[in-house]
Amino acid sequence: GSKLRILGIETSCDETAAAVVSRFEDGSGLIEADVVLSQLDEHSAYGGVVPEIAARAHVDALDSLIEEALVRAGTTLSDIDAIAATAGPGLIGGLLVGLMTGKAIARATGKPLYAINHLEGHALTVRLTDNLTFPYLMLLVSGGHTQLVLVRGIGDYQRWGTTIDDALGEAFDKTAKLLGLPYPGGPEVERAAAKGDAQRFNFPRPLVGETRLDFSFSGLKTAVRQAAESIEPVSGQDISDICASFQRAISRTLDDRIGRGLLRFLTEFPQGDSMPALVVAGGVAANQELRRTLQSLCDRHGFRFVAPPLGLCTDNAVMIAWAGLERMALGMPADALDVQPRSRWP
Ligand code: KG4
Ligand code: ZN
Numbered sequence: 051g052s053k054l055r056i057l058g059i060e061t062s063c064d065e066t067a068a069a070v071v072s073r074f075e076d077g078s079g080l081i082e083a084d085v086v087l088s089q090l091d092e093h094s095a096y097g098g099v100v101p102e103i104a105a106r107a108h109v110d111a112l113d114s115l116i117e118e119a120l121v122r123a124g125t126t127l128s129d130i131d132a133i134a135a136t137a138g139p140g141l142i143g144g145l146l147v148g149l150m151t152g153k154a155i156a157r158a159t160g161k162p163l164y165a166i167n168h169l170e171g172h173a174l175t176v177r178l179t180d181n182l183t184f185p186y187l188m189l190l191v192s193g194g195h196t197q198l199v200l201v202r203g204i205g206d207y208q209r210w211g212t213t214i215d216d217a218l219g220e221a222f223d224k225t226a227k228l229l230g231l232p233y234p235g236g237p238e239v240e241r242a243a244a245k246g247d248a249q250r251f252n253f254p255r256p257l258v259g260e261t262r263l264d265f266s267f268s269g270l271k272t273a274v275r276q277a278a279e280s281i282e283p284v285s286g287q288d289i290s291d292i293c294a295s296f297q298r299a300i301s302r303t304l305d306d307r308i309g310r311g312l313l314r315f316l317t318e319f320p321q322g323d324s325m326p327a328l329v330v331a332g333g334v335a336a337n338q339e340l341r342r343t344l345q346s347l348c349d350r351h352g353f354r355f356v357a358p359p360l361g362l363c364t365d366n367a368v369m370i371a372w373a374g375l376e377r378m379a380l381g382m383p384a385d386a387l388d389v390q391p392r393s394r395w396p
Pocket of ligand 2: 172192332364365
């Protein structure tokens with residue numbers, strides 16, 4: 051038929067994921083299966099992802115997850131047009147597991163293999179969910195990345211800003227740890243903040259006012275530690291107040307940094323035929339205050355704010371399959387089977 055169907059594989063961090071996604075000639079897509087297994091329980095005792103444990107867990111789970119994805123999609127490997135596997139950036143042990151599995155399937159079936167950049171997956175998902183056209187701005191906020199990226203086309207990206215120290219999710223996780231909250235810290239900090247006084251602590255807003263579009267969050271974490279140390283003993287209300295103040299500082303920071311990014315976009319693309327758009331991706335996109343901040347920023351600047359469903363913001367294999375489909379539909383070449391995983395791949 052006229053549709054393309056790809057099996058996607060994602061193993062770059064602590065989620066093992068497989069998906070079957072189709073793309074039709076009109077550019078629309080269909081998620082036929084989306085299976086994600088989180089390793090959270092295996093890592094939470096350590097307060098973070100342990101690479102060796104992650105790699106072994108991918109080995110344990112990946113085969114049956116791929117099988118499950120195929121069954122749910124009601125298909126078999128012979129009815130798949132290509133395989134897309136994450137080749138980086140990420141933890142090398144996990145990348146090896148997923149990419150080598152993808153290579154083996156490609157070799158055994160004779161189908162093409164697309165070695166996908168995980169960040170490209172995050173950047174393109176919104177074209178599957180919202181049919182968004184280029185160019186648009188994407189804010190990726192996860193445990194490993196904080197980037198503002200101009201998405202001009204498939205394989206055509208320009209990083210406008212990045213963090214010079216901690217990722218935003220990392221700042222949430224470290225703040226939670228300092229306050230004795232469990233891992234992953236983002237949801238815990240958000241929950242505590244809901245009962246807190248955001249005006250109590252005046253935490254720093256790093257880089258606010260600077261013209262470059264970068265981010266910095268490590269100073270904020272230090273300020274949180276000093277605030278916690280200044281109170282003895284720290285009560286539940288103190289923790290809530292710290293969390294609320296922390297989130298307020300982040301909102302103010304993002305409002306300034308991203309606001310500058312939106313203005314730059316309007317300067318570079320003054321007369322687009324459609325409304326400009328800001329897309330958010332990554333696990334921190336679950337945060338409601340962050341969403342409110344970005345929504346009101348977009349309202350003020352005439353941007354559409356697009357947040358894909360949460361399951362497609364966090365790590366998944368649908369986005370990897372979709373990135374493969376976009377490449378394939380453009381006639382971009384598949385990768386040779388000697389392609390190597392890359393732990394760093396900007
Ligand atoms: O994209 P993701 O699932 O995994 C990678 O980092 O690759 O993002 C996980 C990060 C963690 O740092 C977690 O604390 C953060 O997203 N996070 C949140 C929230 N939910 C998850 N941060 C703030 N508020 C939340 N509600
Ligand atoms: Zn990710």
